[in-house]
Amino acid sequence: MTRTVAHDRDPAASADTADTAETAEPAVVVRDLTKAFGATRALDGFSLTVPRGQVTGFLGPNGAGKSTTIRILLGLLRATSGHAEVLGMDPWRDAVRIHQRLAYVPGDTNLWPNLTGGEAIDVLTHGAKGAAHRRRREELIERFELDPTKRSRTYSKGNRQKISLVAALSRDVDLYIMDEPTSGLDPLMEAIFTQEVARLRAEGRTVLLSSHILAEVEKLCDTVTIIRAGKDVESGTLEELRHLTRSTVAATTAADHTALTAMDGVHDLVAEHGRLRFDLDDGAMHEVLPELTRMEVTGLTITPPSLEDLFLRHYGDDLSDGAARREAAQQETAQQETAS
Template identity: 50%
Template sequence: MEKIVKVSHLQKKFGKFEALRDVTFSVNYGEVVGFIGPNGAGKSTTLRTLLGVIKRDRGDVEIFGKDVWKESTEIHKRISYVPGDVVLWGNLSGGEIIDLFMKLHGCGDKQKRDALIQRFELDPKKKAKGYSKGNRQKVGLIAALAVESDLYIFDEPTSGLDPLMEKVFQEEVEQLKKSGKTILLSSHILSEVERLADRVVIIRQGEIVESGTLHELRHLTRSTITIETERDVAKVATFNGVFDFIQVHNQATFSVDNQYLNDILIQLTQLNVKKIESIPPTLEDLFIRHYEN
């Protein structure tokens, strides 16, 4: 597949602090990649390096086959970017700022802009200095989504938005995804990444520690099983691969390492199972377990 973004052995220091130790990942054409990690892991530093705002110390970083530092002007013509804290000109209205961003980009759609203003419930006539953080984010999102780009980079884009507006953003990203656009999404809302992303890249202390589709990564964590049996369910706690066992009469809930799941299901048939429910691991389970380890 054609790679839109290529990051290879990226390193960056701020004084003695090593923000990025060895970051390597890629984003393919038409793909949505979720870029996740805790605060201070290096997400924003990586994205700002991609934008050519920060100069790397070592490594290769390319977008559209161009060097992000040397050819940033050409790259920016084809991308949309929304940071986690949008800073605006206080004396301009939200509508004026959106129009300015669209004019600078050069590929704006006024009908799309108007539809987005309605969807995000933004008052475009209000001065930016009177906007809340959530409304500042809306201005950035509308400006980014109203232009035609080949790559969309979102760094905590829904920060400050209420759940309804988060849903609007997710629906807009799904539309971009259907139209074949390429998206790099950094978000603290793991359910958002799980819903939208084709692949996930996890960064920890300046290094990529996991990368792959959710299906590929689910082996790293556990499914949750809830059962009700006719016979005493207590013996399930002794099965290999069972963790966090909780029993109430002949009902039990426990976690299972997926490699043991088939063997455990065979053993459960001996207990005359009346009811069973299996919930696959979520991205949040994967994330928390990985960081606890």
């Protein structure tokens, strides 16, 4: 079925797409996936679901298994065991058909050095034609401030990344897979990227966004899966995940706070000059709020946990020496496997 790009859509069509997405099968289903590189297990029983019509965040530091998962979904690696399905197809057997229906943005884009940027976009979009595609392509080239007449070998990393983004975002496909897509972009271009993904989200498009930039994921994603050491350790909407960790409460009161200190669910309370600050378990909120009312607080702020709080719940301080070693081992073995 042919779909028109964003410019040609009307609100009713977008609403229909969103309604259909709610009942459709997920765009990506991964269950108990494992991938071993020699003695190293890059994936160890990993599971992931990407609902249609949503932006799904895929979080983890380098070496956690994000890129390995994406390479399996793209048909570039074969899983050791487990189940992977993309748009209802097997990514290893049906890679060609799948690639006709998805757009991919890698974290480091390698281009053909003698092609111009415009020619590289043509290759990456598989020669997509039509007035709507041309309009969208030109709009994106302008938005990302890209000169498509230059040879690819002259581009900086950021400009190579723009080529990949223009090519992917100009395509009218069923699934967008983005692996660290803002790598090399300056803050202004990161903002443009955020706007473009928000646009896809508003249109009910399906996006898998892999990133280690927490603010990026928190701003854009409907659901989040956190991966650690090849395992999924948390998955759900941000609202669901926030219930799994503590909120921060700040209150202003002259009353005695002894009773509050003794209450279950109150942690790390600090009192100074009439100001209280403490962490609060989600389940204790209904007991603590009446006590705060009794204390006649004159100011109250309750801050739900950020995505960073959720992330650090699983990673704490060890975000990286082991992960970096793991990534290096995976890349070396993957290169050997690809070469063979």
